[in-house]
Amino acid sequence: MTKGQDLRDALERLAQAGRLSRVTGEVHPKFEMAAVLAQQPNRNVVIFDRIAGSSMRAVGNVVDRINYAISCDIEPTLEASLDHITRGLEHPIEPVLTAEAPCRDVVVTEGIDLAAQLPIPTFFEKEAGPYISADIVIAKDPETGKRNVSMNRLLLLGPDQLMIGMSPSHHLHQLKLKAERLGKSLEVAIAIGNHPAVLVAANAYVDLGVDEFAIAGGMLGEPLRLSPGVTVDVEAPAGAEIVIEARFESGEYYEEGLVSEFHGMYVDYGKSPVLRVTAVTHRNDPYFQFVLPGKYHEHFLMGGMAIETTLLWNIRKSVSCAKAVYITEGGMGRCHAVVSLANPRPGEGQKAVFAAFAHCNLVKQVTVVDDDIRIDDPHEVEWAVAARMRAQQDLMIIPGVRTDRAEPLVDGGTVAKIGIIALRQQEAMPLAEIPDDVMNNVKRNWDRYKIRPADDYT
């Protein structure tokens, strides 16, 4: 039986696991959707049933580590998610075309009016307007025909116009340049409402020419089903909730002004390209998926879970004893990595630090620990630093390393990076442990102790 590859399959599983919350009162798209998600007390998925000015429902907070595990039917552990995403990187499965496409239940090519059709939220005070935030953008290399998938913020400019945020170092920008050199205008399909595995795959740092949909297929264990475009020669997931088709307006740019970044501050990236929308298609009664951007966990995790897995994959190429990588939320889901090594030889910790910096500009602090440390437990990692790091020789400070353009410290594109080697020494004091057999017996016979909540102490 298929586990499902659509957002709805994930929502079904999440509902069964008790991970859904519904907002039944009316919510305004201007700041209010953001304020509800920001103050939602747990990490449940949140469905918004009634949004002012729209007949469409919305859903946010879909990606969180537990929600991801439930959606993908894997154990809720770091190791399981690393394995799941690594499977996609190592054993990609090519997508297939299908004629059965719920995302084409409704097709609009005339009189497009995005603001009227979609409940697009405005998130932060000083931003220029409403943003579509949980979309994936699909494009094809105009020379090779190879597909690329990425997540890009889309600012609503007019009834059929969007500004698209794209870093000059990302693949979409390179494809746009290629198209311009060939005198063509690049076409895109924008899919909103996707399975968490598809969203994480879109964030994978892989080479130009690698189809992120094939990675998603490898993760899900079945080919992603795609539907051909209606007005563009670009396919979109057949089970997406909403698909917007568009092409770049040649030579047109929009001065965006301030926009939030993952560090929770505003940045000003200047001008960004403009897209002209040629079609909007959607399911019957679709969910408009959105992510609260800025310093919020879903934004951290969509990128962070992909980054930690591609980091592990790349570190292993030069440090084969690398066991796991964790990107912390405190480090904004981007900047701080913890790496565990299994019985490393002298100097392999340092090599892992260099490999991490070489792979990803965003990462600026790498803590290396042994594999007896649970790297997704900040207390255990801090224990390793307290117990095992000798600051005079285990602390690496490497000045002037290339950083990401979103780097919170403004320093001309470079920043000092830190490696913390918190690995056990040969001569370390032995760990004080309770005998294994007793620990196991107690665990096995837990019920025998009749432990119960107590309301008195006498």
Ligand SMILES: Cc1cc2nc3c(=O)[nH]c(=O)nc-3n(C[C@H](O)[C@H](O)[C@H](O)COP(=O)(O)O)c2cc1C
């Ligand atoms: C919620 C979210 C929003 C994002 N927005 C943008 C964006 O506006 N521009 C951009 O260049 N990258 C953005 N990214 C990051 C890219 O999607 C990501 O780096 C991706 O791997 C780039 O694709 P590529 O490797 O094919 O170039 C965003 C990521 C997330 C999780």
Ligand SMILES: [Mn+2]
């Ligand atoms: Mn790519």
